[in-house]
Amino acid sequence: MREGVSGTGRGAGPRRSQEIFEATLDLLAAQGYEGLTVEGVAERSGVNKTTLYRWWPSKGALVSAALTGAGRLGLRVPDTGTLRGDLEAIVRQVVDLLTAPPTSAVAVAALGAVTHSPDLARSVRGFFADRLAREREVFERAVARGELPPDADPVLLIDLLAGAVWLRVVLRQQPVEPDFVPRAVDTVLRGAATR
Amino acid sequence: MREGVSGTGRGAGPRRSQEIFEATLDLLAAQGYEGLTVEGVAERSGVNKTTLYRWWPSKGALVSAALTGAGRLGLRVPDTGTLRGDLEAIVRQVVDLLTAPPTSAVAVAALGAVTHSPDLARSVRGFFADRLAREREVFERAVARGELPPDADPVLLIDLLAGAVWLRVVLRQQPVEPDFVPRAVDTVLRGAATR
Amino acid sequence: MREGVSGTGRGAGPRRSQEIFEATLDLLAAQGYEGLTVEGVAERSGVNKTTLYRWWPSKGALVSAALTGAGRLGLRVPDTGTLRGDLEAIVRQVVDLLTAPPTSAVAVAALGAVTHSPDLARSVRGFFADRLAREREVFERAVARGELPPDADPVLLIDLLAGAVWLRVVLRQQPVEPDFVPRAVDTVLRGAATR
């Protein structure tokens, strides 16, 4: 008896999805998006190359599925009692995501490959939309507490903060000093609050 | 500055550098970084593949040289009389750089390829350092005018603003609404000024 | 005639044998032996690939069965009253078999594939044995009529004539001129009769 709905795969994916996803992300982390090959994933995951192509038409689609299906890159929504605390926590998470192994390699490679694969781009859009949706409650709490005017734009704040981290870490490749997080949050927060 | 001594190539480049650079950037714009091939550049620029390899060891190095050598992607430092005006001009330039053809394709491709090529990464770091150096005067004028406390951090402000644009345009791939620029500048500026 | 006992399949063959055989021969004629694929036959005959493999272990076996089971490639034994006339009729039939559409494609492909499949080779051997057995009566009549010495070797005569056709049509790929048949028969016949 194959308990539950359907056992191994719920009709959407090969039998060894897990091994495949893990192999994909491992290799992505190790060699970057360009260095990632479908053959490599096949070999490492013990699956035949044709099986991969049967399910995903391109490298981008495979990586995209691996990111979604393997559940790394999660966001824990903080609740520290103050908007400042919450934002600092969020920004710190972003910094960690992009700099702390082992996630960083995957995250940077995946996000950086947005320009290379429409499939991946779609997936990344979804990733951000999801994040934003979940971060929204932080701002709702802040508005309820009176820390933020009701017409403040959470998306803008997050874009500013997360964008700064990306620019610094990935594009300018400059280390993030310890006081970067509070200073960034402080600047943005004042601007938003004194509206 | 390449004027002076020799015209064509002063010992540091093949004879048809210009054609090569243009072919490189054209193809980069047309097909992205991954789709760009050395063979393609050779063919389009009418130069032999061997010649390219003689001068640049990798695709990244070639693109990097092309970006520097062809002088696209320039920044005009504004002077509108107010910090707000200057920042808005700068941010608008960034938005244009990433969204307005024909530069946008090159810029996005090149910056997005930072994760793929150390050579390119170095080049991009230089690009940003150069930009920041030239933008500095905007902030000096603002301090002189009293619009900004002397201990404000220009780099942080630029990172926030430019990073937000990148995140929105490239990673989240959401169109930039008309009022994005003033709103972003306003938020950051208040935060910085009320320090 | 397969009526009688069971109609569809009397335990020796899949239910849709006819469709399968026809698909096989059609594809054989259209694309040659090498171009013929089991998957193609499956698709065209509306039968599952597994079913084909359940009944025939190889392409050769399938083609072989198709040739036997579909009853194309028949030989009508002539009786013109003279050995010369009979032989000319037989040779002409061979020429037609190898050159006149639509049978020619199947015949050439099948016979030519003898070198590729033991199964097919066996089948072809049977085909020739059958032909020879039925042609034998032509020679018996000729002996009875005194046109041929009783120790003449019919097999040799047929080999010479049919072989010449094959060599010319398939190996040398030269068109068969109108007077080829009488000239060939004449040569062989004189040789045999003057023994």
Added chain:
Amino acid sequence: MREGVSGTGRGAGPRRSQEIFEATLDLLAAQGYEGLTVEGVAERSGVNKTTLYRWWPSKGALVSAALTGAGRLGLRVPDTGTLRGDLEAIVRQVVDLLTAPPTSAVAVAALGAVTHSPDLARSVRGFFADRLAREREVFERAVARGELPPDADPVLLIDLLAGAVWLRVVLRQQPVEPDFVPRAVDTVLRGAATR
């Protein structure tokens, strides 16, 4: 010293043509035409697969070149003093070609693959044309000796004899008895001479 015109290959072929041709024919003999793979030839000849494709667009073209370029399958034109003797020698050569290892496997495979590859077919046509041209002198001598009427058709005679051998050996796969050769020659010769 690379004597003469151009050394290894006279502009028509890769550097290791010989190894390639030999590998091709060996594998052809060992596994037949269908079993022959380009990758196999590449591996065995120590040459890369792409190199093979650079020079020959298909398996047929490769085999064809190998047959021509390696000079196996030669014909020695006999001169025994009588037409009968010459023809018997020729037919025996044909029998040997098709039955005696190691040539037989190559010959049968190559000739049998005529139905599979236009390239090969062309090559085989050339092979036969060449043979016929060289065999012609046998018949000229016979005419000069008065053994054959001047209007006899050598091509027909050869087609009859060689065709019979092919039919028997390859298609009917029946062993060639010792007296087959003289009997076949005798039959054909009487027919031709009593013209």
Added chain:
DNA sequence: CCTTAACCGAGACGGTACGTCACGTCTTAGT
């Protein structure tokens, strides 16, 4: 009519080879 055994469809899979593309290296010769 109902069972039961033979037959079939579907879908996934590991595997081999295909023919192609671009890589980066090398040699030879030419300008």
Added chain:
DNA sequence: ACTAAGACGTGACGTACCGTCTCGGTTAAGG
């Protein structure tokens, strides 16, 4: 001094069929 021409080994691409397996239906014969 620089370049053209072009052969080559190499790795990966994405595809086509191969032949096999498992599972869950369908048929249709025969009690």
